[in-house]
Amino acid sequence: MSKKKEKITRRKFVNQAAKGYASVQLASVLPVSLPDTVDEGTTYHGVCYHDCPDSCSWKVTVQDDKVISFGADKENPFTAGKLCGKMETFPRDITYHPDRLLTPLKRVGKKGEGKFEPINWDQAISELGDQLKDVISRHGSESVLSHGYMGTQSLVQKSAMSSRFFARMEASEIAHTICGGAVVPAIFEVNGTSMGVLPEDMQHSRYIILWGTNTKHSNMHQWPYALKAREAGARIIVVDPFVSATAEEADWHIQPLPGTDVALALGMMHVIIKENMVDQEYIDQYTSGFKDLKEHVKSYDPTSVSQICGLPENDIIKLAHEYATTEPSLIRIMVGMEHNYNGGDGTRAVAILPALTGAWRKLGGGLMHLTFEMAGHALNWERLEYHKQMPTQPKRSLNMVQIGQILNNRELNPAIQAIFIFNSNPMATTPNANLTKRGLEREDLLTVVLEHFMTETAKYADYIFPATTQLEHWDIADSWGQVYVNINQPAISPRGEARPNSEFFRLLAKEMDYTEECFQESDKDMVKSAFDSDHPYLEGIDFEYMQNHGWARYKIPEPYLPHAKGNFATTSGKCEFISQQNGLPSYKEVVYSEEEKINFPLQLLTVKKTKGFHNSSHANVRHLRQKEGRPWLDIHPSDAKARNISSGDEVIVYNQRGKVFLEAKVRESIRPGVVCMPHGYWPSLIKGGQASNHLTDDRLTDIGGGAALQDCRVEVEKG
Ligand code: SF4
Known part of the structure; x- marks a missing residue:
């Protein structure tokens, strides 16, 4: 080392x-x-x-x-x-948190009761191996579900070894749809790639629309590039239904009704096309479907769009004008826009805008989305994703947004009999948490959790194995928001009996008699093998370089103008306004039952408003929780008055799925009919034991099976 x-x-x-x-x-x-x-x-x-x-x-x-x-x-x-x-x-x-789990634990109480006794690794792995073999012999290997996610996005402890294990077993895998599930396939339908303007090139933009993204909080190292552009004369526009920290700093905050982004983008197109602000040469050379799009957006006139989005007509017209006539213009999206039923089409509509105006021609112009494809090209994925070369593959993929339905569905063939949860806390982070709870309470479900802490989910485990933290293991990290690759060297010995996730799967593979060589590979060798690549992005960057420097920026040709001359990664090579699978993007009204509409008249937004938590991570850290304070509900004065609610009152937010106690904050800044609460608090650490995802629905998005979390209706009353 x-x-x-x-x-x-x-x-x-x-x-x-x-x-x-x-x-x-x-x-x-x-x-x-x-x-x-x-x-x-x-x-x-x-x-x-x-x-x-x-x-x-x-x-x-x-x-x-x-x-x-x-x-x-x-x-x-x-x-x-x-x-x-x-x-x-x-x-x-x-x-070094005093509550960190440092020894394997075996359940001795009822599911969810949180009663465990220590067990040594050898005994725990041996018992688990026996139980797993029994489950597989009685129900088949697909009755085992691998539920890993992004609790770490570093590749070795996230998936490099676990995916080999579950592929070898032929287990069911969880589909990672909750974040990017809609937005990524949607972008691919239009551009064939998520890559666009590089993060640093935002400084060259002169009109920046941050669409559904709280850059200042959730992408804080991107924000200085926006400010640099502003210093050089750029305007920063935020499109977001709630007043984020970023919206507060914007030159103009446009606040459409939640889930109506697609209508707003189509309304902009209506104005841009009608007033001939398009780049016809770019359209003719590098796009397909313009004729149909032109016809389609005729019905999205400013009057109609104004009614759908709840925005003044003039704002829609002004936004279209400014966007189409300022160069270079940039739209920045992340995943905020996707979390509603129209999320896929909203993304497609927004992705079409830069091609319509030819914004891609200039440095700093176009669309900025995700950068994970850089690592996809550069690193040696054949080695990291060894499982894809294994004789067997995961056979069944189940949508994580609906984990509650999956665990409760006895009609599934086969039904889930064992679940491995690692890098994931579904009781806090996936919708319809009470349904998930019912599934995890099943006495016949073998539940294994790899964790740092006794999370809400870990309480339902039969076995908990203590995982190492990033200071204690090897890893490599790509990025989905910038263009650097990093390695992670272990700095200290694992505390207590904690072991890397990779080691857990190595040990269990041995117990399961999986003798393939890939289960012998060390973590360091996996990291090393990722740099065994001759891709030009890694020119001069090998494992030795990384050992000495820790990080490297990919060697990307400059200036990076990926679509200045078309070059889209679609099958036609053009920016496709009409998707082969989904036609033209359009606004669809979300269908709620009459009962829901009457009993739950308010739309709930659950958003990443906390600076101290990362999803549910860190929410158990006292000083960060104290800094955030009690979880709260933003409510408009008119909605508050109708319910006799004042700022500081305790309120109960409820629907058919759950009930959460919050402190009311009466604010003009939230739209009438919409209420907003933060996401991330651990349910057991707040009053009532329920949090945002006890209210959210497991409804899916229009494209990609993503999570339509923001299509959630509630009622509020004084506590
Ligand atoms: S969560 Fe990690 S990657 Fe993100 S801003 Fe904080 S330190 Fe950086």
């Missing part, structure tokens, strides 16, 4: 801290009291594991197997010397 020796003295640390460097105060990192002097330490490279577009690089310094300093890598230009607030104290909050 490469170790860059750095002399770290208290004086040096104090000097750094005084300069505002990103390193965390020693006292907040050390699990024990601060020694008088810190003479030297060994510094390791690492990367944030969260499902976040920024994938920050960090450095961690260790002495006597203890972390003595932790902070952002100041040399990585995108990380720019700063981790977000919740990660600055990561070693103390997660790795």
Whole structure:
């Protein structure tokens, strides 16, 4: 392992801290009291594991197997010397947290009761192997469900070993649809790729529409590029149904009714085409379906769109004008727009706009979406995704949005009899949580959880295995929001009996008599093999380079103008306005039952408003929870008045699925008829034991089987 020796003295640390460097105060990192002097330490490279577009690089310094300093890598230009607030104290909050699970546990109480006793690894793996073999012999291997997700997005502990294991078993796998499930296939229908304008090139844009994305909070290292563009004269427009931190800083906040983005985009097209603000040459050369689109958008006139979106007609016209006449114009989308029934078509409609105006021609113009394809081209996925070369493959894919339905469905053939949950906390993060709870309560369901903490989901496990944190294992991280690759070196020994997820699957593979060579591969070798690639993006970047530097930016040809001359990755090679599968995008009204409409008249938005949590991660960390305060509900004065509610009152938000206690915040900034609450709180740590996903529906999006979380109706009353 490469170790860059750095002399770290208290004086040096104090000097750094005084300069505002990103390193965390020693006292907040050390699990024990601060020694008088810190003479030297060994510094390791690492990367944030969260499902976040920024994938920050960090450095961690260790002495006597203890972390003595932790902070952002100041040399990585995108990380720019700063981790977000919740990660600055990561070693103390997660790795050294006193409640961390450090030994395997076996259930002794009822499901969900949270009563466990310690068990040693050998015994636990042996018992689990026996039970698994029994399940497979009685119900078949597809009755086993692999439920891993993005609790870490670093590739080795996320999936590189587990996917081999479940492919070998021929188990069912969970389809990762809850984030990107609609938006990615939708973009691919139009452009054939998610790649577009590079993150750094936003600084060249002069009209930036941040559409359904809270950049300042959820993509904080992108925000400085927006500000840089603004300094050079750009305007920043936010389209979002709620007033996010980003919306508050925008030059113009457009606040459509939730789920109506598709109508707004089609309305913009109506104006742009009618007033001949299109780039006809670009359309003729590089797109298909314009004639039909032109006809189609005639019905999306500003008057009709105004009624659908709840926006003034003039705003729709003005937005279309400004967008089409300012160069370079950029639309930034992430996943916020997809979480409603119209999410797929909304994405397609927005993706068409840059081709209509020829925005792709200029640096900083076009669409900015996800960057994961960079790593897809560059790294050696044949090695990382070894399972795809195995003689057997996962046979059945089940939608994670509907995990509650899946676990309760005895008609499934075969029904699920065993579930492995790792890097995932479905009781907090997937919709219709009470239905999921009923499924996990099944006494005949063998439930295995790999975790750091006793989460809401872990309480339902038969066996819990303690997982290592990012400071304790090898890994490699690609990114879906920027264009750097990182490695993660283990800095300290695993605490207690914690082991990497990869090691758990190696041990269980042995127990299951899976003798294939791929189960012998070490984590370090997996990381190493990823760089065994001759793709030009990795020119000069090999494992040795990564050992010394920790991170590297892909060698991307500059200027990066992927669609200046068409070159779309669709089958036709053109930007396809009409999808072969789904025709032209259109607005569809969401169907609710009459009973729902009468009993639950308000639309609930559940949004990432907290800075201290990452989905449900960190929500068990006391100081972050205290900073966030009690979970709250934004409600418009007219809706509050009708219910005799004032700011500060306790309110009960409820529907046919659940009931949540919140503190009311009466605000003009939320639209009448819409209420909004934060997502991420652990249900057991708030009053009533239910949180946002006890209310949300497991309805699917129009494209891709994504989560239409925001199509959720509720009623509110004073508590
Ligand atoms: S959560 Fe995101 S912003 Fe925060 S440190 Fe991790 S990658 Fe960076």
